[in-house]
Amino acid sequence: MTSHPSRPSRSAGREVKEKSIFDAARSVFAELGFRGATTAEIARRAGVPKANLHYYFPTKEALYRAVTEQILTAWLSAASSFDEQDDPAQALAAYVGAKMDMARADPLGSRIWASEILRGAPVIRDFLETTLAEWLSSREKIIRRWMDRGQIRPVEPRYFFYMIWATTQHYADFETQITALNRGKPLSDEQFAVARAQVIDTVLRGILAPI
Amino acid sequence: MTSHPSRPSRSAGREVKEKSIFDAARSVFAELGFRGATTAEIARRAGVPKANLHYYFPTKEALYRAVTEQILTAWLSAASSFDEQDDPAQALAAYVGAKMDMARADPLGSRIWASEILRGAPVIRDFLETTLAEWLSSREKIIRRWMDRGQIRPVEPRYFFYMIWATTQHYADFETQITALNRGKPLSDEQFAVARAQVIDTVLRGILAPI
DNA sequence: GATGGATTTGACCAAGTGGTCAATTCGTCA
DNA sequence: TGACGAATTGACCACTTGGTCAAATCCATC
Numbered sequence: 378m379t380s381h382p383s384r385p386s387r388s389a390g391r392e393v394k395e396k397s398i399f400d401a402a403r404s405v406f407a408e409l410g411f412r413g414a415t416t417a418e419i420a421r422r423a424g425v426p427k428a429n430l431h432y433y434f435p436t437k438e439a440l441y442r443a444v445t446e447q448i449l450t451a452w453l454s455a456a457s458s459f460d461e462q463d464d465p466a467q468a469l470a471a472y473v474g475a476k477m478d479m480a481r482a483d484p485l486g487s488r489i490w491a492s493e494i495l496r497g498a499p500v501i502r503d504f505l506e507t508t509l510a511e512w513l514s515s516r517e518k519i520i521r522r523w524m525d526r527g528q529i530r531p532v533e534p535r536y537f538f539y540m541i542w543a544t545t546q547h548y549a550d551f552e553t554q555i556t557a558l559n560r561g562k563p564l565s566d567e568q569f570a571v572a573r574a575q576v577i578d579t580v581l582r583g584i585l586a587p588i
Numbered sequence: 589m590t591s592h593p594s595r596p597s598r599s600a601g602r603e604v605k606e607k608s609i610f611d612a613a614r615s616v617f618a619e620l621g622f623r624g625a626t627t628a629e630i631a632r633r634a635g636v637p638k639a640n641l642h643y644y645f646p647t648k649e650a651l652y653r654a655v656t657e658q659i660l661t662a663w664l665s666a667a668s669s670f671d672e673q674d675d676p677a678q679a680l681a682a683y684v685g686a687k688m689d690m691a692r693a694d695p696l697g698s699r700i701w702a703s704e705i706l707r708g709a710p711v712i713r714d715f716l717e718t719t720l721a722e723w724l725s726s727r728e729k730i731i732r733r734w735m736d737r738g739q740i741r742p743v744e745p746r747y748f749f750y751m752i753w754a755t756t757q758h759y760a761d762f763e764t765q766i767t768a769l770n771r772g773k774p775l776s777d778e779q780f781a782v783a784r785a786q787v788i789d790t791v792l793r794g795i796l797a798p799i
Numbered sequence: 800g801a802t803g804g805a806t807t808t809g810a811c812c813a814a815g816t817g818g819t820c821a822a823t824t825c826g827t828c829a
Numbered sequence: 830t831g832a833c834g835a836a837t838t839g840a841c842c843a844c845t846t847g848g849t850c851a852a853a854t855c856c857a858t859c
Contacts, residue, residue: 391806408707412624416847426808431848488706491761495699496619498764505768513769532790535769536783540790543758544751550702551754553709557716558724558746572747579743579751579794587798601826602836627817637838642818 395433398423402440407488410496411441442500445493448486449504455479456512465523466585469541470577476545477573487549513538529584537584544576606644609634613651618699621707622652653711656704659697660715666690667723676734677796680752681788687756688784698760724749740795748795755787 401423405414416437420427434440458475462468480487493501513535520534548555548569556563564572612634616625627648631638645651669686673679691698704712724746731745759766759780767774775783 394806409623410621410703410706412620413622413707415845417845427847428808428810428849429806432806432808435848437847491702492621492706494762494764495621495703496624498768502768505765506772509765510769530793533782533786536786537790539758539762539766539783540751540755540787543754543762547750547754551705551750553705554716554720555750557709557713558721561717571744572750575743575747576751579748582741583790583794605836626815628815638817639819639838639840640836643836643838646818648817 391433394425394429398425398430398433398440399443402434403444403485403489406441406444407485407492410492411437411500412496414441416440444489445500448490449501449508451479451483451486452490453508453512459516465528466581468519469581469584473541473545473577473580474573476541477548477576480545480547480549481569481573484549484552487546491546491550527586530586532584540583541580544580548572602644605636605640609636609641609644609651610654613645614655614696614700617652617655618696618703621703622648622711623707625652627651655700656711659701660712660719662690662694662697663701664719664723670727676739677792679730680792680795684752684756684788684791685784687752688759688787691756691758691760692780692784695760695763698757702757702761738797741797743795751794752791755791759783 398419401421402414402419404422405419408414409418414437416430417427419440420430423430430440434443455475456472459468459472462471490501493499498505516538517534520529520532520537523529524531548564552563559568609630612632613625613630615633616630619625620629625648627641628638630651631641634641641651645654666686667683670679670683673682701712704710709716727749728745731740731743731748734740735742759775763774770779
């Protein structure tokens with residue numbers, strides 16, 4: 378300890394402040410997209426003067442890149458849950474469940490991703506074309522192996538993944554709509570649990586080979 | 589005919605010009621969202637001076653409202669395809685197919701909707717809470733009737749609709765990503781036909797009662 | 800308690816924003 | 830043809846934008 382406990386150390390203060398700017402940026406980017414977001418609004422939500430924001434992140438784009446980077450990391454971590462099981466039903470249930478949990482726990486990340494795609498993915502295009510494309514094609518092989526073994530019905534794996542991504546991310550990206558359709562109240566934990574179970578169940582029934 | 593054929597009449601000229609501004613606005617709003625879109629960019633894509641744009645649409649918001657209005661109309665029209673069949677399999681196949689066709693034929697509409705939801709739906713909130721909520725709850729009743737008759741498995745109808753909406757709209761909203769994952773080429777008509785058929789098939793298998 | 804780098808921030812700037820307006824041009828019809 | 834309303838548009842305005850900067854303040858270390 379190099380400083381008084383009640384006053385944060387210099388480096389700890391930096392981390393806290395950086396994080397508060399970072400979090401404010403996430404929420405503004407998620408709502409308004411890159412172009413619509415303003416550094417003034419981000420600074421306001423972070424509770425710092427705008428000049429201070431530019432001390433920690435030199436440009437709006439640098440801040441945006443920092444935010445997207447974290448999102449891509451989180452995506453890959455959720456994706457790994459697909460690989461921990463050999464059985465199709467278990468692997469898919471784990472993966473879909475993890476994606477649903479992510480949509481619930483961190484909707485902002487999903488929304489920023491969506492907004493980035495909507496504008497043509499200028500920043501994450503490289504990720505899509507390399508890392509994500511490789512992930513998808515290697516998992517396609519796994520799906521095809523299951524098909525060959527007769528464990529699942531014959532499908533085009535990539536369109537199957539699109540359905541999983543679309544359905545799970547919908548609970549984050551369209552939360553406003555879901556809330557409006559739920560008498561103005563966000564889904565309760567119980568409601569979400571039902572939705573989560575049903576999504577897993579429907580996806581599995583859609584692809585598993587009949588007994 | 590009140591004017592020379594090669595020179596459009598005054599009112600026809602108005603319609604053409606209004607439409608070119610309207611279409612330019614759709615594409616800019618779809619890419620950049622309401623806040624990110626600029627009237628200058630819309631005017632540029634429409635090929636008219638900015639002052640001219642403001643002659644036809646007094647404000648950016650008026651233009652945006654005109655655009656969203658058309659989208660809501662189109663949504664309702666696709667939704668009606670759900671009601672034309674009594675058999676669950678046929679009704680659902682028609683509805684999902686219509687939504688897929690819409691995502692293919694007019695991806696911009698879907699993207700503007702998505703962007704509007706992302707920012708909290710300030711403009712279409714009323715539509716969501718009234719017209720859409722009513723549509724959903726009346727179709728929920730139809731689904732429950734099918735369930736009571738044992739024609740489909742027991743599910744929470746609204747989450748089932750969310751899956752349909754998410755999956756079909758994904759082909760419009762995430763076209764950039766889908767293209768990036770398809771070696772940089774947009775889905776061909778053949779590929780899309782496969783995706784369309786598979787989406788319908790998977791949705792049906794997920795909900796239809798086993799024989 | 801003096802030093803010096805890290806941090807903070809009000810004031811500022813050039814470029815871009817949505818929108819206005821008056822002067823001009825156009826098309827129609829008497 | 831002339832008159833008159835519809836349509837066009839360059840110039841302009843107040844305000845917001847992302848970003849800069851220099852002066853002030855903080856704080857770990859000696």
